[in-house]
Amino acid sequence: MPVKEKKKTKRAAGQVGTLAAKVIAGERAALAQAITLLESSAEFHRADQAELLKVLLPESGRSLRIGITGVPGAGKSTLIDSLGREFIKRGSKVAVLAIDPSSSVSGGSILGDKTRMELLSREPHAFIRPSPTSGMLGGVSLRTREAIVAVEAAGFDIVLIETVGVGQSEIAVRGMVDCCLLLMLTGAGDELQSMKRGLMELADILLMSKSDGANAEAAERLSTEIKLVLPFLRPFTPGWTVPVLLASALSGEGVPELAQSALSFRDCARASSQFDAQRRAQNEQWFEERLSFELKRKLFAGDTKRAERYQALKSALQQGASNVVDAVEELLSQA
Amino acid sequence: MPVKEKKKTKRAAGQVGTLAAKVIAGERAALAQAITLLESSAEFHRADQAELLKVLLPESGRSLRIGITGVPGAGKSTLIDSLGREFIKRGSKVAVLAIDPSSSVSGGSILGDKTRMELLSREPHAFIRPSPTSGMLGGVSLRTREAIVAVEAAGFDIVLIETVGVGQSEIAVRGMVDCCLLLMLTGAGDELQSMKRGLMELADILLMSKSDGANAEAAERLSTEIKLVLPFLRPFTPGWTVPVLLASALSGEGVPELAQSALSFRDCARASSQFDAQRRAQNEQWFEERLSFELKRKLFAGDTKRAERYQALKSALQQGASNVVDAVEELLSQA
Numbered sequence: 259m260p261v262k263e264k265k266k267t268k269r270a271a272g273q274v275g276t277l278a279a280k281v282i283a284g285e286r287a288a289l290a291q292a293i294t295l296l297e298s299s300a301e302f303h304r305a306d307q308a309e310l311l312k313v314l315l316p317e318s319g320r321s322l323r324i325g326i327t328g329v330p331g332a333g334k335s336t337l338i339d340s341l342g343r344e345f346i347k348r349g350s351k352v353a354v355l356a357i358d359p360s361s362s363v364s365g366g367s368i369l370g371d372k373t374r375m376e377l378l379s380r381e382p383h384a385f386i387r388p389s390p391t392s393g394m395l396g397g398v399s400l401r402t403r404e405a406i407v408a409v410e411a412a413g414f415d416i417v418l419i420e421t422v423g424v425g426q427s428e429i430a431v432r433g434m435v436d437c438c439l440l441l442m443l444t445g446a447g448d449e450l451q452s453m454k455r456g457l458m459e460l461a462d463i464l465l466m467s468k469s470d471g472a473n474a475e476a477a478e479r480l481s482t483e484i485k486l487v488l489p490f491l492r493p494f495t496p497g498w499t500v501p502v503l504l505a506s507a508l509s510g511e512g513v514p515e516l517a518q519s520a521l522s523f524r525d526c527a528r529a530s531s532q533f534d535a536q537r538r539a540q541n542e543q544w545f546e547e548r549l550s551f552e553l554k555r556k557l558f559a560g561d562t563k564r565a566e567r568y569q570a571l572k573s574a575l576q577q578g579a580s581n582v583v584d585a586v587e588e589l590l591s592q593a
Numbered sequence: 594m595p596v597k598e599k600k601k602t603k604r605a606a607g608q609v610g611t612l613a614a615k616v617i618a619g620e621r622a623a624l625a626q627a628i629t630l631l632e633s634s635a636e637f638h639r640a641d642q643a644e645l646l647k648v649l650l651p652e653s654g655r656s657l658r659i660g661i662t663g664v665p666g667a668g669k670s671t672l673i674d675s676l677g678r679e680f681i682k683r684g685s686k687v688a689v690l691a692i693d694p695s696s697s698v699s700g701g702s703i704l705g706d707k708t709r710m711e712l713l714s715r716e717p718h719a720f721i722r723p724s725p726t727s728g729m730l731g732g733v734s735l736r737t738r739e740a741i742v743a744v745e746a747a748g749f750d751i752v753l754i755e756t757v758g759v760g761q762s763e764i765a766v767r768g769m770v771d772c773c774l775l776l777m778l779t780g781a782g783d784e785l786q787s788m789k790r791g792l793m794e795l796a797d798i799l800l801m802s803k804s805d806g807a808n809a810e811a812a813e814r815l816s817t818e819i820k821l822v823l824p825f826l827r828p829f830t831p832g833w834t835v836p837v838l839l840a841s842a843l844s845g846e847g848v849p850e851l852a853q854s855a856l857s858f859r860d861c862a863r864a865s866s867q868f869d870a871q872r873r874a875q876n877e878q879w880f881e882e883r884l885s886f887e888l889k890r891k892l893f894a895g896d897t898k899r900a901e902r903y904q905a906l907k908s909a910l911q912q913g914a915s916n917v918v919d920a921v922e923e924l925l926s927q928a
Contacts, residue, residue: 311918396881429764439850459794487822534913539919541910542776546731551887556925575876580867585648586883590891 272343274306278313281412286385289412296404299397301559304552311407318410319537321353325431327421327460328441333507339375339443340420340507346383346519350416353409354378356389357402357431358422362366385414389422394565395558397551399430403544406434432460433543436533437523438494439516441467442480458487462495463503465516470506477504484526497524497530530558557589564589609641613648621720623745627774631739632725634732639887646742654743654872656688657859660766661794662756664774668842672776673753674710675842679852680751681718688744689713690735691724692766722747722924724757730893732886733779735766738879741769766880767795771868773829774851776802791821793847797830797858798838800851805841812839832865833858853911863865892924899924 277295280288292314296307326334342352345496354375378384387409390401398462408415419435421427440461458464464484469477481502493500501519505512527533558565568589612630614884615623627649631642661669677687689710713719722744725736741752754770756762775796793799799819804812816837828835836854840847862868893900903924909915 308918308922312916370608475784483825485824490818491675529894540910542907542912545907545910545917545920549916550885550888551883552921552925553892557888572877572880573881576873577869578873578876579649581647582880582883583643583650585880586887587643588885589884 263438265364270392273314278310278411281408282317284413286412286418289385289408290387292408293387297401297407299395299555301555304555305427311404312323312346314407314411315560318407321406321410321415321417322520323419324520325419325421325428325433325435326441326562327428327431327438330388332441333509334420334444335374336507337467337505338420338467339378339421340510342378342384342416342418343373344510344513345416351383351414351511352378352381352385352418352559353412353414353428353478354384354386354420355402355409355417356387356420356422357398357427357434358389358427363444385412386407386475389420391414394569395551395554396489396546399434400544400547403434403540403547432494434540435556437462437520439463439465439520441465442484443467460494461500462493462498463501463516463519464488466502466504467507469504469512470509493525493541494534495523495532497532498526514560519534583585596903597719607646610648613645613746614718616649617652619748619869621747623719624743625722627743628722628740629741634730634738634890636890639890642739645662646739648741649746649882653742654752656741656750656752657772658741658744658752658754658770659855660754660756660773661776662766662773664765664778665674665925667776669755669776670709671842672802672840672848673755674713674802675845675848675852677710677751677753678716679845679848681716681807685751686718687713687716687720687751687753687791688747688749689719689721689755690737690744691722691755691757691761692733692769706714718745720744724755728888730889732882733878734769735767735882735886738769757762761781763795767829769875771862771871772797772855774798774800774855776800778802779817793819795827795829795833797833798836798851798854799823801837801839802811802842803840804908806846829861830858830867830871832867833861 276291277288281292288351292310295310296375307344328334329578338354342354347351365551379386387405390398390405401417406419409417419431421431428438438461440463441462466477466481466484481504484502488500489500503512503516503519505516507513519590524533527536530556558568571585575585576581598729612623612627625681627645630638630645631886633642639817661673663669673689677689680687697869710721714721722740723739735753737754741754742753754766756766763773773796775793775798801812801816801819821926823837824837837853838851839846859868862871893903906915906920906924910917910920
């Protein structure tokens with residue numbers, strides 16, 4: 259009885275309103291449930307998602323959104339564990355989200371293991387959410403954007419967004435945060451590796467992470483080298499001078515200065531109206547992403563065969579066995 | 594009589610086949626006409642566009658696609674004038690296209706003035722096409738991708754794609770070329786300006802342009818500085834060492850070496866199978882772009898009011914006067 263099943267998953271009238279009210283009241287279970295609803299690609303969740311977002315939107319937008327980037331192994335989650343607690347100490351509520359555009363294969367959810375942020379996850383004022391799995395229709399960045407709305411409506415005033423994948427993640431996160439933090443790896447033998455293509459140019463704050471023990475000297479050296487390279491790069495946010503900081507997530511050294519630097523960045527960007535300008539530009543990206551996603555969802559709604567063809571055509575294109583024009587024509591035929 | 598007008602603009606059966614045959618035979622007027630057809634956003638051109646592309650596709654793909662990036666004033670068109678003639682001297686047919694994702698406002702077509710590439714435009718083996726104006730539905734990068742198919746089918750084996758806008762252009766061009774050339778400005782007082790954020794990391798070849806006269810020394814100096822920075826960046830194409838070249842488009846000095854370097858890049862990328870892998874990945878991007886564009890076109894087809902609302906909603910979002918969820922809901926209602 260597929261009809262009955264559909265009814266079961268679609269929320270009854272008023273239920274979304276109740277969920278939204280609970281989110282705004284700061285109920286964690288409701289927040290988790292709301293994000294799960296927002297992550298769905300199912301056609302029968304469409305109306306509920308829109309209704310939920312409409313109630314949450316006026317309550318959102320008041321956090322500082324910070325992107326945390328850096329190559330795998332740079333110590334992103336250890337730093338978030340430490341930085342998140344620092345912000346909580348200063349009276350904030352901290353949400354941690356993740357974005358992984360490459361997760362269509364791996365299935366994402368590397369953050370699922372909460373032991374990676376053990377101390378932070380025990381804090382009552384922290385909320386940690388694994389990265390969404392990429393659904394068939396893509397839209398990973400759309401999901402993270404809408405999860406930001408939910409955590410902000412729930413009262414979280416610092417949102418840390420960890421980039422999990424490599425490559426597209428940093429560009430995706432840059433399109434949804436106010437401030438971008440890049441962790442530079444030191445003491446890993448090949449320090450140049452961490453200065454990954456393009457990453458440095460997207461950052462508002464550079465951090466020599468793992469600046470402790472035997473690494474301390476290497477971090478200092480790297481910091482000096484980077485300060486030489488930095489003048490060759492234009493700061494992403496006009497009017498802001500990108501600082502090069504040192505921190506140890508283990509000892510906690512440098513972490514208060516890092517939190518302070520992020521807050522200074524916010525004040526500087528607000529004063530120059532860059533902050534609002536960037537958010538409005540990001541809203542436009544969100545609009546185009548949401549429109550494209552909804553149009554795709556409409557195309558495949560109630561048409562499993564077409565959805566399967568979409569996947570098959572993508573594979574065929576990867577193997578050079580089809581061409582783009584035929585593939586699009588076929589998908590749109592009889593739509 | 595709108596119906597009659599529609600008939601007039603839609604080509605009669607067989608006419609697209611004739612146009613395609615003329616393009617493949619290398620007729621320049623037909624090529625120009627084909628690209629104009631491919632650039633149309635009109636719903637009644639949809640079928641003709643697909644038919645045309647389907648005939649041209651099997652004849653395409655055999656060129657070397659080179660992106661030319663650099664800040665305004667770096668001398669991109671002067672260099673293309675010189676580099677294009679160098680390739681022709683070596684027996685190639687050279688097409689010049691342009692991409693300007695920012696042209697929705699300016700109207701693009703900065704290349705319209707052919708005097709900017711005066712000598713090249715007189716060559717019988719050159720074809721220069723102004724950048725497409727961005728239609729209401731966007732799709733600037735889609736149009737340039739499909740213009741590449743047309744010029745390749747017409748037998749052009751070197752395609753130079755000039756980035757006209759600033760910012761998104763370089764990322765857009767990187768997604769459609771085999772080899773990316775970055776012009777670095779020298780002698781302009783502030784040399785650091787030219788090392789624009791992110792640009793250097795997308796390039797396969799770095800060129801100190803305008804390396805002549807009073808600039809020669811400054812170009813040498815900049816070249817030395819860049820060689821110091823370069824080891825900190827990972828090459829975009831694995832296995833390829835990014836060369837730092839000097840050239841003067843005015844005297845022609847260094848231009849043969851530049852052409853040779855692009856051909857060496859092609860051989861290197863082919864040998865490591867990077868060339869084909871990149872093209873397949875670009876095909877997938879093209880597929881998603883084309884699908885999104887066609888879905889939008891379908892949404893607005895024969896519905897002027899909805900199309901006008903789309904524009905009005907975008908303006909409202911820019912001014913913070915609407916929200917994304919309502920805007921998308923409104924556009925999709927009754928669709």
